[in-house]
Amino acid sequence: MAKRDYYEVLGVARGASEADIKKAYRRLARKLHPDVNPGDKNAQKKFQEIQEAYDVLKEDEKRRAYDRFGHAGTSAGFDPSAAGFGTGATGFGGGAPFESFQFESADLGDLFGDLFGRARAARGGPSRGEDTAGSIEIPFRDAVLGGTASLSLRREKPCPQCGGSGRAGRVVCPTCHGQGMVAESESIKIRIPEGTEDGARIRVPGKGFPGESGGGQGDLYVSVRVLPHPYFERHGDDIHGVVPITVKEAYAGAEIEVPTVHGERRSKIPPGAQGRQKFRLRGQGVKNPRTGQVGDHIYTVRIMVPRGVTPAGLDAATLLDSLYEEPVRKDLPKGL
Numbered sequence: 001m002a003k004r005d006y007y008e009v010l011g012v013a014r015g016a017s018e019a020d021i022k023k024a025y026r027r028l029a030r031k032l033h034p035d036v037n038p039g040d041k042n043a044q045k046k047f048q049e050i051q052e053a054y055d056v057l058k059e060d061e062k063r064r065a066y067d068r069f070g071h072a073g074t075s076a077g078f079d080p081s082a083a084g085f086g087t088g089a090t091g092f093g094g095g096a097p098f099e100s101f102q103f104e105s106a107d108l109g110d111l112f113g114d115l116f117g118r119a120r121a122a123r124g125g126p127s128r129g130e131d132t133a134g135s136i137e138i139p140f141r142d143a144v145l146g147g148t149a150s151l152s153l154r155r156e157k158p159c160p161q162c163g164g165s166g167r168a169g170r171v172v173c174p175t176c177h178g179q180g181m182v183a184e185s186e187s188i189k190i191r192i193p194e195g196t197e198d199g200a201r202i203r204v205p206g207k208g209f210p211g212e213s214g215g216g217q218g219d220l221y222v223s224v225r226v227l228p229h230p231y232f233e234r235h236g237d238d239i240h241g242v243v244p245i246t247v248k249e250a251y252a253g254a255e256i257e258v259p260t261v262h263g264e265r266r267s268k269i270p271p272g273a274q275g276r277q278k279f280r281l282r283g284q285g286v287k288n289p290r291t292g293q294v295g296d297h298i299y300t301v302r303i304m305v306p307r308g309v310t311p312a313g314l315d316a317a318t319l320l321d322s323l324y325e326e327p328v329r330k331d332l333p334k335g336l
């Protein structure tokens with residue numbers, strides 16, 4: 001298959017500005033990133049294609065070589081000065097530039113973090129900083145009742161030692177090892193709204209990247225994973241749990257204490273309760289953060305039978321057995 005034109009791949013005009021190219025790339029990368037399209041070979045191919053196009057068009061030198069010589073001008077080992085490229089440029093930094101498609105291991109956060117990092121280099125008037133993304137795991141209880149969590153955000157900033165040049169006099173800067181950038185981490189407190197669901201995204205205003213020329217900070221989007229609870233299970237706005245009861249409680253009915261996410265609640269079990277029967281405590285579930293409505297607590301009873309067998313117990317059980325109105329297994333299907 002013939003290689004497509006890089007401008008065509010990104011859907012931009014040949015004279016497109018650096019900012020337009022970046023914008024087009026980001027839009028496509030978000031749509032075609034393998035994390036968004038797991039197992040989609042076609043999306044993967046397209047993603048590689050836009051990545052390759054962007055790697056060339058984002059850099060002045062490579063872009064000029066491409067404009068002049070087409071795809072041949074971007075192949076590894078191509079020497080633009082030898083090809084009459086009159087800028088004294090010396091190759092493209094060695095190595096094949098298009099082999100580094102390591103997106104399988106990079107998650108969306110990394111990809112976009114990197115994109116946002118590059119976006120900071122955009123020139124021009126005041127512009128708002130780019131958004132960034134992170135993720136946290138929170139306990140079940142905090143998700144249901146609300147709480148706070150903290151997230152350590154790592155970002156790159158120009159090395160304070162060398163001012164970003166990567167050099168200290170004649171030697172490599174010892175602080176950033178020549179990178180020009182150093183990592184800095186900031187701990188960010190995040191308010192968890194009551195009723196937060198697993199997979200929810202929380203926006204933290206002003207914790208994205210700083211803007212350019214006095215533009216405001218971008219926002220931080222935190223995706224939330226809610227850790228499972230050993231006892232409670234959430235289904236929508238309802239909470240489910242299992243409550244053991246005695247044979248007598250099931251037979252005669254009882255008033256019992258039922259644990260809910262809001263504490264113990266008294267609940268009545270009617271006489272003749274059956275094993276695995278479900279009961280509902282209204283308004284004892286989760287408050288929906290969007291509608292404000294509160295779900296229910298639903299518990300399933302589990303009838304416990306004494307393990308120790310005694311003559312008196314056998315008498316009582318025999319008596320109970322005589323009380324069934326009909327055979328307990330009469331509704332089982334026959335001849336399966």
Ligand SMILES: [Zn+2]
Pocket residue numbers: 159160161162163164165166167173174175176177178179180181
């Ligand atoms: Zn440095």
